[in-house]
Amino acid sequence: MIRWISTGGRIGVVLGVAAIELGLAWLLGLASTASITETLSEHPLGFAALHAQGGRLLGDVIALNAQAWAPIGVLLAVAVLAWAVVWMLLGGMFPVLGSTAGVRWHRAAAESLRRAPTLLGLASIAGAGYALAAFAGYAATGWGARTALTRFDVRVVTLLGLVGWILGGALAGLITVWHDTARAHAMARGKTAMQSSGAAALQMAREPLSTVAAGVGYGLVAWSYLGAAWAISGLLDGKTSTAALVTVMAAQHLAVLGRVHARMKWFVWLGQRVSLAKARAE
Amino acid sequence: MVAAGALLLLPSLADAQTPPRVADYTFTATLDPVRHTVRADGTIRWTNPSSVAVSELWLHQYLNGFSGPRTYFMRTRSASTWPAHPPHWGRLAIESLRTGDGADLLPTATPDPAVPEDDSQLRVALPRAVAPGATIELAVRFTATLPEMVARTGYQGSFHLVAQWFPKVAVLEPDGTWAHFPFHANSEFYSDFGRYDIRIRYPRGYTIGATGPRVEGPALVDGLMEQRHVQEGIHDFAFTAWNHFRRADRRIQRVEVHVLHPPGNERGAARTLDLLSGALPAFERRFGPYPYPVLTVVLPPPGASAAGGMEYPTLITTGSFWWGPRRARDVEYVTLHEFGHQYFYGMVASNEHRYPFLDEGFCEYATARVMEDLFGRGGPLLDLPMLGPRLDAWSWEALGSSGIAHPLALDLGADQFPTWGRYGEHVYSRAAIVLRTMERRLGTRLFTATLRAYVDRARFSHPTPETFYAVVREQLGPPWEAFARTAFGTPWRYNLAVTGASSAREPDGRWRGYAVVDREGPFDLPVNVVFTDVRGSRSVVRIPNDRVMTIVPYDGSAALRSVSVDPEVTLPLEERRLDNARMADGHHAPTLPLIGRVAYWIAFALGSVGP
Ligand SMILES: [Zn+2]
Numbered sequence: 001m002i003r004w005i006s007t008g009g010r011i012g013v014v015l016g017v018a019a020i021e022l023g024l025a026w027l028l029g030l031a032s033t034a035s036i037t038e039t040l041s042e043h044p045l046g047f048a049a050l051h052a053q054g055g056r057l058l059g060d061v062i063a064l065n066a067q068a069w070a071p072i073g074v075l076l077a078v079a080v081l082a083w084a085v086v087w088m089l090l091g092g093m094f095p096v097l098g099s100t101a102g103v104r105w106h107r108a109a110a111e112s113l114r115r116a117p118t119l120l121g122l123a124s125i126a127g128a129g130y131a132l133a134a135f136a137g138y139a140a141t142g143w144g145a146r147t148a149l150t151r152f153d154v155r156v157v158t159l160l161g162l163v164g165w166i167l168g169g170a171l172a173g174l175i176t177v178w179h180d181t182a183r184a185h186a187m188a189r190g191k192t193a194m195q196s197s198g199a200a201a202l203q204m205a206r207e208p209l210s211t212v213a214a215g216v217g218y219g220l221v222a223w224s225y226l227g228a229a230w231a232i233s234g235l236l237d238g239k240t241s242t243a244a245l246v247t248v249m250a251a252q253h254l255a256v257l258g259r260v261h262a263r264m265k266w267f268v269w270l271g272q273r274v275s276l277a278k279a280r281a282e
Numbered sequence: 283m284v285a286a287g288a289l290l291l292l293p294s295l296a297d298a299q300t301p302p303r304v305a306d307y308t309f310t311a312t313l314d315p316v317r318h319t320v321r322a323d324g325t326i327r328w329t330n331p332s333s334v335a336v337s338e339l340w341l342h343q344y345l346n347g348f349s350g351p352r353t354y355f356m357r358t359r360s361a362s363t364w365p366a367h368p369p370h371w372g373r374l375a376i377e378s379l380r381t382g383d384g385a386d387l388l389p390t391a392t393p394d395p396a397v398p399e400d401d402s403q404l405r406v407a408l409p410r411a412v413a414p415g416a417t418i419e420l421a422v423r424f425t426a427t428l429p430e431m432v433a434r435t436g437y438q439g440s441f442h443l444v445a446q447w448f449p450k451v452a453v454l455e456p457d458g459t460w461a462h463f464p465f466h467a468n469s470e471f472y473s474d475f476g477r478y479d480i481r482i483r484y485p486r487g488y489t490i491g492a493t494g495p496r497v498e499g500p501a502l503v504d505g506l507m508e509q510r511h512v513q514e515g516i517h518d519f520a521f522t523a524w525n526h527f528r529r530a531d532r533r534i535q536r537v538e539v540h541v542l543h544p545p546g547n548e549r550g551a552a553r554t555l556d557l558l559s560g561a562l563p564a565f566e567r568r569f570g571p572y573p574y575p576v577l578t579v580v581l582p583p584p585g586a587s588a589a590g591g592m593e594y595p596t597l598i599t600t601g602s603f604w605w606g607p608r609r610a611r612d613v614e615y616v617t618l619h620e621f622g623h624q625y626f627y628g629m630v631a632s633n634e635h636r637y638p639f640l641d642e643g644f645c646e647y648a649t650a651r652v653m654e655d656l657f658g659r660g661g662p663l664l665d666l667p668m669l670g671p672r673l674d675a676w677s678w679e680a681l682g683s684s685g686i687a688h689p690l691a692l693d694l695g696a697d698q699f700p701t702w703g704r705y706g707e708h709v710y711s712r713a714a715i716v717l718r719t720m721e722r723r724l725g726t727r728l729f730t731a732t733l734r735a736y737v738d739r740a741r742f743s744h745p746t747p748e749t750f751y752a753v754v755r756e757q758l759g760p761p762w763e764a765f766a767r768t769a770f771g772t773p774w775r776y777n778l779a780v781t782g783a784s785s786a787r788e789p790d791g792r793w794r795g796y797a798v799v800d801r802e803g804p805f806d807l808p809v810n811v812v813f814t815d816v817r818g819s820r821s822v823v824r825i826p827n828d829r830v831m832t833i834v835p836y837d838g839s840a841a842l843r844s845v846s847v848d849p850e851v852t853l854p855l856e857e858r859r860l861d862n863a864r865m866a867d868g869h870h871a872p873t874l875p876l877i878g879r880v881a882y883w884i885a886f887a888l889g890s891v892g893p
Binding site: 017021022024025026028029030032033036037039040041042043044045046047049050051053054055056057058059060061063064076079080081083084086087090091093094148149152153154155156157158226229230231233234235237238240245248249252255256259260263264 | 669684
């Protein structure tokens with residue numbers, strides 16, 4: 001039984017992380033749409049112009065802001081990269097909160113920063129793994145596409161062409177589960193990067209179903225929030241009534257909150273497994 | 283929905299003119315799908331359609347455009363369109379060319395000396411002049427070696443699209459000049475009407491799709507399969523062969539429609555047949571009868587998509603993803619476009635090299651017009667709920683035209699456009715949007731009747747822009763003729779914009795102000811200016827739009843919120859539509875929801891690398 005509610009720092013952390021993520025996203029959103037919103041605020045339809053006249057006005061907006069797209073892309077890439085670095089350093093925070101009941105968030109953050117070298121080591125291994133997954137996916141897709149051309153059924157051709165994406169995606173998912181498990185081992189049991197890497201791999205090998213299935217399960221929960229928000233905003237796309245706008249905004253913000261929450265719960269679950277293993281080992 | 287119910291322009295056989303028989307071709311052609319060659323022999327029977335006796339004959343050997351890296355076609359290609367060279371070059375080699383009485387014409391036949399290193403043309407000196415109306419018969423034997431798939435011609439594996447495979451007589455214009463030209467990478471073709479009687483021989487196991495109805499076979503003759511296709515009133519002949527084709531058939535009105543498709547794409551075939559079930563009647567209602575008994579649609583196999591999107595008489599090639607969502611109508615769009623060419627190219631056989639806008643532009647207009655007939659307002663091209671704003675066919679054309687940075691006249695030859703991109707934006711998009719503008723100004727019914735009059739006049743002949751201008755003058759009067767001449771015959775930019783809008787409360791309690799409407803470009807057609815006040819009530823003022831700037835006064839009971847010019851989009855040829863409406867000074871429209879959406883996707887990206 002996970003004592004979720006009673007665990008002091010966790011709710012605050014979920015709210016805090018979601019708030020920071022959304023706040024940063026809003027700042028970047030404001031910056032990256034500045035030139036477009038300036039154009040659109042002059043048009044009587046405002047943002048709804050993007051949906052009007054069968055894409056004619058959207059095409060004009062794209063053409064008129066042609067100069068802006070490259071700087072916006074750079075800004076967003078830099079921001080996402082910086083955010084990734086921050087969470088490489090703070091990557092141990094959730095596992096600490098997950099594995100240590102009642103710990104305060106600042107203690108968790110401090111502990112995470114203290115173990116930053118280990119976390120960076122794990123992140124590097126995971127990064128290499130993702131690169132490998134991408135390469136394997138690329139290679140498999142190339143192989144599939146070449147093989148496909150000697151087949152004639154177009155459904156087979158499509159599937160063979162996609163084989164790399166499917167394999168690469170699955171591999172990336174496994175790497176994420178492994179990375180999270182290794183971080184939990186590092187933080188809960190004070191292991192080095194190499195030790196926790198091995199421990200995580202061992203755990204996944206010993207308990208493949210529970211570890212991998214739980215990771216996938218929490219991942220699916222997180223994605224389902226995002227999917228629901230996407231569906232709601234898609235259904236209400238182009239609607240300009242206040243109710244529609246409020247609904248979309250609420251759904252999107254709740255989805256981000258839900259995603260952070262699901263991820264937190266996964267670490268709580270992982271932390272408990274690792275603590276149990278530690279207790280058994282002792 | 284079909285909006286054309288009121289038109290009642292029902293097809294009747296009475297208005298189908300008899301096609302002329304200028305160039306008849308009777309060949310027996312043997313396909314070797316291993317060597318990728320077609321060996322053929324037979325006769326070309328040509329009747330002088332001009333008023334002048336001629337003592338030479340010009341043949342086009344378009345396949346020789348793909349015979350090496352230095353041909354005119356390869357030298358004029360844009361890097362972005364066709365590959366620098368196919369892995370396997372093609373060739374059309376005439377082995378024998380004799381008159382009916384046996385005179386050998388080959389020794390004195392020469393490529394056009396004006397175009398070095400290119401033999402896509404052949405000038406054949408005749409032993410005797412051919413008088414106007416007189417006929418000459420030539421016995422010919424040749425081998426076409428197909429290139430690996432390039433520019434919708436050639437082979438990919440065992441799939442063959444056999445096009446431009448025979449020597450084709452150029453068009454002799456009424457004044458006795460030959461409309462011959464080297465095969466240019468931007469350009470398509472031009473040839474004369476006649477009767478094609480083609481016997482195709484091929485190995486067992488292959489499925490053939492070809493121009494015209496099959497009148498004999500397939501039957502096994504001397505170890506090869508043989509089938510014969512005969513069709514009059516056409517000016518080209520193409521066929522396809524593949525040993526993995528599946529086939530779906532449907533009779534649509536009087537027409538046998540065959541779809542040849544790769545295995546697994548039954549869905550694409552059904553979608554094509556469903557589309558044509560609506561499109562064929564829609565085209566007939568607007569542009570007159572489709573006079574042929576067959577139509578074959580080829581969906582090329584995977585890896586041969588370069589074969590897709592081409593028109594030949596009664597045979598078109600398209601493309602389709604078996605998984606493509608129904609409301610992503612790119613397949614429909616391409617199919618309608620290629621079918622539209624049965625009108626604008628097939629029957630209305632303008633010179634595709636000299637006036638490409640007459641086939642591509644008119645065809646593109648017809649495509650979007652029928653998209654709207656079949657799929658509703660705007661002709662939705664991409665209409666995927668949840669996946670962003672919808673894109674209409676008309677918007678697609680308008681945006682293609684509005685992207686033109688350096689305008690050229692639309693009536694230039696294909697070889698006068700410096701790149702394929704600039705060729706496309708002018709002869710496809712801009713020409714289509716000019717016609718759409720005429721439709722919006724005149725009403726769909728009147729404009730359709732005008733276009734129908736043009737098709738009726740030009741059917742089975744070689745119209746020029748003058749043919750169209752004459753019909754416009756007769757049907758719509760000199761001002762519209764002047765419009766058409768300016769729009770098609772001169773380079774232009776055109777834009778309307780509201781550049782200022784303001785109001786202030788006056789002592790009598792009323793709000794007075796103005797809107798400034800700027801016009802750039804040549805067309806002074808009146809338009810509406812609509813004022814909307816802060817309470818949402820609207821007032822409309824018609825302005826003559828005959829000067830570069832018009833100041834339109836506002837007088838209302840509430841403050842002015844916004845102004846728009848031509849909100850009904852009667853001038854879709856405008857460069858920008860976004861500046862046609864503007865908030866009055868001191869007023870701003872909401873943009874927060876857009877920022878919110880963008881912020882969500884950024885949060886999504888941050889989340890995928892963050893906690
Ligand atoms: Zn075309």
